[in-house]
Each structure stands twice: as C-alpha cells, then as structure tokens.
Amino acid sequence: MIAVVGQNESSTKVYIEIVKQLRMIIEKDGLKPGDKIPSERELSERLNAGRSSVREALRALELLGLIETRRGEGTFIRDFRGNQLVQLLSTFILQDQKAVRDVIETKYLVEMDCLRLAVLKRDKNDFQRLKAWVNEHNVEDNDFFIRIADLADNHLIYRIWQILVDYYQATNREEFKTNKEDYLELVEFLEQGDIDRVLIKYRRLRNLSYES
Amino acid sequence: MIAVVGQNESSTKVYIEIVKQLRMIIEKDGLKPGDKIPSERELSERLNAGRSSVREALRALELLGLIETRRGEGTFIRDFRGNQLVQLLSTFILQDQKAVRDVIETKYLVEMDCLRLAVLKRDKNDFQRLKAWVNEHNVEDNDFFIRIADLADNHLIYRIWQILVDYYQATNREEFKTNKEDYLELVEFLEQGDIDRVLIKYRRLRNLSYES
DNA sequence: AAGAAAATGTGGTCTGACCACCTAAAGACG
DNA sequence: CGTCTTTAGGTGGTCAGACCACATTTTCTT
Structure with a gap:
C-alpha cells in the first residue's frame, strides 16, 4: 500500500x-x-x-x-457593501426576540461610538457644515447618521453600522418621528465638544432611559 | 415580437x-x-x-x-462564526495602513462598549466570579475579554468582537504583556459599577492616551 | 469472531453542452 | 452617407454526466 x-x-x-x-x-x-x-x-x-x-x-x-x-x-x-449577505444572514440569524434586541442595542452602541469619534477627530468647521446640511434638508435619521459615521473617519465601523442598519430594517420596526430641532441640538453639542451632552441628547432621541 | x-x-x-x-x-x-x-x-x-x-x-x-x-x-x-469569511475578507480589506488602524480602533471601541454593557447588566456576583477566574488562571487578553463580551449579554456584539479579533490577529501585531493585577483592578472597578474608572483603566491597559 | 475486502454514499472537480442576454460588428436600405 | 436591422461573438446561468478521493457500512473470507 x-x-x-x-x-x-x-x-x-x-x-x-x-x-x-x-x-x-x-x-x-x-x-x-x-x-x-x-x-x-x-x-x-x-x-x-x-x-x-x-x-x-x-x-x-x-x-x-x-x-x-x-x-x-x-x-x-464592487465596493464592499453587505447587501445579499445581510439579507440572507438575517433570515438565518434574526430568529428570536433576543437577537432583535441585540441588533437594536448594538446599533445604538455603534452610533454612540461614532459620535464619540466625531467629537475626538473633528473640529467646529465640520460640525458647522453638518448643521448647515441639517438646516437645508429634510433630515432622515439614517442620512443624518451616515454623516456622523462619516465624520467618525473609520471605514470599518461605518460598514458595521451599515450592516446593522440593514439588519435593523429587516426587523420591520415602526419608524419614529424625527424633529429637525433635535438633530440641530445634537450637532450643537457636537460643535461644543461636549460629549456628555451629546450622548444624553442621543439617548433622548432614541427614547432610551438609561440603558445602553 | x-x-x-x-x-x-x-x-x-x-x-x-x-x-x-x-x-x-x-x-x-x-x-x-x-x-x-x-x-x-x-x-x-x-x-x-x-x-x-x-x-x-x-x-x-x-x-x-x-x-x-x-x-x-x-x-x-454549524454555529455561525466568521472563519473563512474573515480570512478571505481580510485579504481584500486590510490593504492599507488606514484599514489596519480602523480595525484596532474599532476593536477598542467595541471592547469599551462591552465593558459599559457589563456594568449596566451585571451585578457584583458576576464580577466576583470573574475576579476569581482571573486569580485562578494565567490570563490571556483575549480570554479575559471573551468573558467581558459574554457578560455584555449581546450575542451580536460578541460576534462582531470575535471578527475584529480575527482581523486584529491577521495584522500580526506584537503582543503586549499582560499583568494579572491590571485585570484584577479593572474587574474591581467593574464590581463597583464605576464605569468612568473602568474606561480609564482600560485605556491605560491598551496604552491609549486619550484617543478613542 | 476478527480481520480484510468490496460496496455504497458523500463531497470535490472537470468537461461539455445548452440557454438567455448583451454588445458590437457587419450588412441592408433609405 | 447615415441610419437601421441583422448577425455573430462573448458572457453569465444552468444542467447532466463523469470521474476521483475519502469515509462508512456491509459483506466475505479466514
């Protein structure tokens, strides 16, 4: 042999x-x-x-x-975007309530991380441009945070956020109404570099009590 | 026709x-x-x-x-783990220095998020068990944070963290030495629920000045 | 009964054959 | 000459059949 x-x-x-x-x-x-x-x-x-x-x-x-x-x-x-992936993975993963809660929680965490990074890495000029954009447009929540994620200047976490958004939308949650004033106020705090107030404002925006 | x-x-x-x-x-x-x-x-x-x-x-x-x-x-x-995925994606993604920096930054952010979640969701008992584990074992950094991610009770962010670790290791960085005392101190602050001190300690552990 | 050999089932891979579709070259027609 | 139509070639989409390598099960030998 x-x-x-x-x-x-x-x-x-x-x-x-x-x-x-x-x-x-x-x-x-x-x-x-x-x-x-x-x-x-x-x-x-x-x-x-x-x-x-x-x-x-x-x-x-x-x-x-x-x-x-x-x-x-x-x-x-093609530029990496988790399209098909997310759609398929979501049917495999988002099976129980716990998983859905995790998605939401993680999305919020990542968004807060982006806010932190933005404050660290950006200056008043960047936020003033953002403020102008908010004033000039009918602000959608995702569009706003796309810009935040962009300001965070971290492509990887931006991708992660995109995927989370896809998952999030796959859960078919009801949209919550957005006030332009809320976003303006948030940007105001960003401009001041006051991360604490930023996060407090963010939690209020998401109707979070203390959690996450 | x-x-x-x-x-x-x-x-x-x-x-x-x-x-x-x-x-x-x-x-x-x-x-x-x-x-x-x-x-x-x-x-x-x-x-x-x-x-x-x-x-x-x-x-x-x-x-x-x-x-x-x-x-x-x-x-x-098979239980979802991004094995092949990460290995292949990393060769596609981790091409420039910026991408590597993003991986590291994101890993740190996620780890801090896990610490925050752990403080929110867990009580003294959980952390005392963790403290005992640290005392009884030769603590590896990854093993320690696996437990942190576990305490965060969010399977999704745990997965994300795993993937980030895989990416991180794909970058072949030099390991930094770990002191058991540092982890113990970190757990101490966790037990006290003092998230600020926890994060300060974490940054010191990672040799971060203020960044992230 | 124990070991060896054959049969079976499974993934791994290649080849060749169509089909549907798009594009560009060639031809027809005004 | 320019425009339209036709045609030919390239490309992905899919299928069927054929081996191979490997693991397990069954059968046969001793």
Whole structure:
C-alpha cells in the first residue's frame, strides 16, 4: 500500500485557492470598483481550474458583495457593501426576540461610538457644515447618521453600522418621528465638544432611559 | 415580437433560491448546529436544480460559516462564526495602513462598549466570579475579554468582537504583556459599577492616551 | 469472531453542452 | 452617407454526466 503522492494542493479547496488568486489578479492589474474582471472561462483557463470551481468562488464573493455579475456582460468589482449577505444572514440569524434586541442595542452602541469619534477627530468647521446640511434638508435619521459615521473617519465601523442598519430594517420596526430641532441640538453639542451632552441628547432621541 | 414567457423563475438566481429553500428545510426539519443536511445530490433532486447550482449555494453558506462540509461524510450545520469569511475578507480589506488602524480602533471601541454593557447588566456576583477566574488562571487578553463580551449579554456584539479579533490577529501585531493585577483592578472597578474608572483603566491597559 | 475486502454514499472537480442576454460588428436600405 | 436591422461573438446561468478521493457500512473470507 504505497502512499499516493496527491497532486491535490494540500487539501486546500480549489475555490478557496481561486479566491486568493483572484485577489492577486485584481491587485496586480490594479483593478478598482466598477472594473471588469476576466470572464469565467478565461479564469478557468488561466488558473487551470474547471469553470464550475471558478463559479463557486465567484458566487461566494458575490454573496459577500465584493463583486457583481451582469449576465451577458461580465463580472465587475464592487465596493464592499453587505447587501445579499445581510439579507440572507438575517433570515438565518434574526430568529428570536433576543437577537432583535441585540441588533437594536448594538446599533445604538455603534452610533454612540461614532459620535464619540466625531467629537475626538473633528473640529467646529465640520460640525458647522453638518448643521448647515441639517438646516437645508429634510433630515432622515439614517442620512443624518451616515454623516456622523462619516465624520467618525473609520471605514470599518461605518460598514458595521451599515450592516446593522440593514439588519435593523429587516426587523420591520415602526419608524419614529424625527424633529429637525433635535438633530440641530445634537450637532450643537457636537460643535461644543461636549460629549456628555451629546450622548444624553442621543439617548433622548432614541427614547432610551438609561440603558445602553 | 411576442413577449417570451420565461420559464426562469423571475430572474432570481437559482442558487439564491436554493439558499432560501435550504433555510426552510432546516427550519421545517428542526435541524440544529452539528446536524447533517441532505446530500448535494438529494437536494439537487428535491429542489429540481442541478448539482452545480446546489453547490454554489452551499459554497456561499460555507464561506459565511453557516455550514461545514466534510468530504466523504456530508454537510453539517454549524454555529455561525466568521472563519473563512474573515480570512478571505481580510485579504481584500486590510490593504492599507488606514484599514489596519480602523480595525484596532474599532476593536477598542467595541471592547469599551462591552465593558459599559457589563456594568449596566451585571451585578457584583458576576464580577466576583470573574475576579476569581482571573486569580485562578494565567490570563490571556483575549480570554479575559471573551468573558467581558459574554457578560455584555449581546450575542451580536460578541460576534462582531470575535471578527475584529480575527482581523486584529491577521495584522500580526506584537503582543503586549499582560499583568494579572491590571485585570484584577479593572474587574474591581467593574464590581463597583464605576464605569468612568473602568474606561480609564482600560485605556491605560491598551496604552491609549486619550484617543478613542 | 476478527480481520480484510468490496460496496455504497458523500463531497470535490472537470468537461461539455445548452440557454438567455448583451454588445458590437457587419450588412441592408433609405 | 447615415441610419437601421441583422448577425455573430462573448458572457453569465444552468444542467447532466463523469470521474476521483475519502469515509462508512456491509459483506466475505479466514
């Protein structure tokens, strides 16, 4: 019983390997969001793999929102957003009440973190611009916090927040009414750098007593 | 030019449909983590789809860590952990220094959030147990904060933290030495419910000046 | 009864074949 | 010449069938 010298690459699944290779191709060719990546058939040849294996890799990346496929056109790189992912994960995860509570709680925590970061990293000018924006627009809660998350200058936590928002909306909660004055006041405190007042105001905005 | 009545199911990709069907099968059969799901060939028949389409769905779920496949045995449900996901995403995301800084910053923020939640939700007894554990073991930083995240009683933020730890370790940073006394002191403040001192102590533990 | 061998079931992978769709080149027509 | 139509080629979407590698179960031998 002679040990067979496996030609398979040390048990690493092909589609995982393809994902890595693909990442290298993207880097080497300097491809950016919106650009087209090689076709499935071409990748299949270049990487010495079956087209089905290439597809498994692409489907996985698609589910993660890293690429986008358009039938008849090709496959394109995409800026990471957890679209399909969240939608599918939510049906797997948001099953009990506890999970829903966790989503809400976490969303609030992250939003408060963003407020803290904004105060730390930004100056009066940034907040005055925000104030002007609030005055000029019909403020939606998400739009407002998108700007807060942006001011936090941390792409990762911004992504996390986006995902939480998606989860949050997947729970189909009733919207609560928003007053422009509340947001203005919040920005006012941000401008003053008074993080304590900011958070107090935030809790009031969310109708939180003391929790979280 | 007569409109063709497509037999394709309203443009929804088959593999996405399979994921949903699979979710229903799991629910209907009451399958739990560790249980085996039907084989690829059986799913292919039951769902009237090609095996390759079934595989695309399974690979996507595998990448998300929702299932685990064992060659020669079958496919099994798994408790959600972002294993492969993180590993792959990290190679896509952790490309520049800014991204790395964001990971670290976010990890710290989440850890502080967990500390806040722990103070809010827990009582002296819980922290005394934690104190005993610290005394009895050679405390690793991650193990300590696993317990903190657990005390925060929020599964979602716990998952987020896990992912952040994975990212963090993917950056290959040098470990910093941990003193048992520091953790004890931290728990002491937790027990007293003094969140301000807790956070100050935490920052010192992480060698943070004021940031975050 | 114990061990060895065969049969069975499962995931892993490749190949080839269609289909539906999009785009661009080639042709037809005014 | 310019515009419209037609055509051809490329691309993703899907399926069917065929192997392989591996693990378990069954059957057969000793």
